[in-house]
Amino acid sequence: MSDYYQQLASLVEERFSTRITATHVEFGELTVELPREHLRSVCTALRDEASFHFEQLIDLCGVDYLDYGNGVWSGPRFAVVYHLLSVKNNHRIRLRTFVGDEMPRVDSVLGIWNSADWYEREAFDLFGIVFEGHPDLRRILTDYGFIGHPFRKDFPLSGNVEMRYDPEQGRVIYQPVSIEPRMLVPRVIRDDNRYQEPAPEGES
């Protein structure tokens, strides 16, 4: 499986040489990184050319790299990740394009795959990434009138406001959250000897 994706990786590199920045094959999956200027042209080619033929956009999501590796991240803060599937050729590919912090913008792929519609709305809602050319970029998962982008790493898990019924005013009101943020399991990054090459014999 990995061999197949190595071949596909070299095919992608050959075809798009200057328009992509990196390809890597990991866990039998091919990831291609590309700058956002070339996103649409590469995507169109990936969909239409017979050797790729990715007719389905399976998934599209945002990623916020703010806290990555406890602050070792130096690249652009956000990324948009596309998972494509070719039903005809039976292979998959992952595209990633990085976008900066202030006003993250990326071209919409709605015209290439119609399924991008709701996925882009979701990424906009949760991460505040703006998809240029999307005709109807509304919030989708959060409440009407929600403030902020909840999946950003600087958005607290317990949120900023809570809702309750106020008997005095006779209506539902928003107020700052009263619950304390808590962390039950600390986040640790361990250099785990299991994953170092070569794997130690016998002991695990």
Added chain:
Amino acid sequence: MITATRNRRRKGRAKLSEIRNFTLNFGPQHPAAHGVLRLVLEMDGEVIVRADPHIGLLHRATEKLAESKHYVQSLPYMDRLDYVSMMCNEHAFVLATEKMLGLEVPIRAQYIRVMFDEITRILNHLLWIGAHALDVGAMTMFIYAFREREDLMDCYEAVSGARLHAAYYRPGGVYRDLPDKMPQFRGDSKWHSADEMKALNENREGSLLDFIEDFTNRFPGYVDEYETLLTDNRIWKQRLVDVGVMSAERALQMGLTGPMLRGSGVEWDLRKKQPYAVYDKLDFDIPVGTNGDSYDRYLVRIEEFRQSNRIIRQCINWLRNNPGPVMSADHKVTAPSRTEMKEEMEALIHHFKLVSEGFSMPEGEAYAAVEHPKGEFGIYFVSDGANKPYRMKIRAPGFAHLAAMDEMVRGHMLADVVTVIGTQDIVFGEVDR
């Protein structure tokens, strides 16, 4: 709605050229909305001009919650996504973790997983056919479907202790082996005589596998019952044939997967095309529709009942003859047994570390998908090497299906919206996540 129509009529009589479209709010509390779907329908008389589903009423930010918990702690959240096909969701989750850890899963665990995946598929399709038929007007189906669901949920209960939210699959295998004794109905009941109790327990005398086998013997007959009730039923056909037609090309464009895609004639099933677990060792067929309408999707799912039944029978045979471990022995990832913990220092340390901290995932990213009863259900992990996922994305099939709602109902009548919601097999747990 009636007042709106009346107003329109009154207005129409006064001045014909007045705006004829009006907006109708459907849900979020509507028995045919399958949960909390709010549909804003723009209508021209009784014909839908545009449908705008408003979702998110069940949004629980599962993906964000998973970022604050270690991997095994997030696993039970999977049950709560698509809460009618619990174990299939878990399967995608454990596949993604195992892929990143490079963990070998014992073959017996893989067979158990496949067997329960197919039990789950039947569970899901039973709820679907019950609810769908109820929406369209056939009440009996609902009662039939729940009769069989009861047996299958007993299987869930026997193996995991929970009838719905099982949390049975774990990274590295399944929590425990299949029980040798099927739990029975107990004792002196106020409502049942001794003879009745005996009859109830008749197929529960042996092991869980015996019980499931007994079910698989009965089940094809039940499917025949459903078919006599529905397949050639004039009303059923009038409500389903040519409703919500999706061409193969459009279905691919809209990201439809599973029976929604196969109903349109695309032969695509991850169990065959990108086999995971032991699906490549099993013998089964993939049903495909031709017209891409609701009726074809109904036929596809009915055939999937039979195929799942076939797969379960093969798994039972294999599981009977091949005992073995059901959990990987790599105790950096999987918990040691209780007896080991009481005797060995190291086992105790492993258990303590696993519970208090969990295992660390190597840095990188992976996507693993399974053929969920509704379509392609995938889990995408981004890990920075920590004991918690840096980002988890759930690819829920229902989300893409509901996005295609607008296209599927345009030009249809209001009553057909209910059919389309039914045929899409929408469950809000996974759409809203």
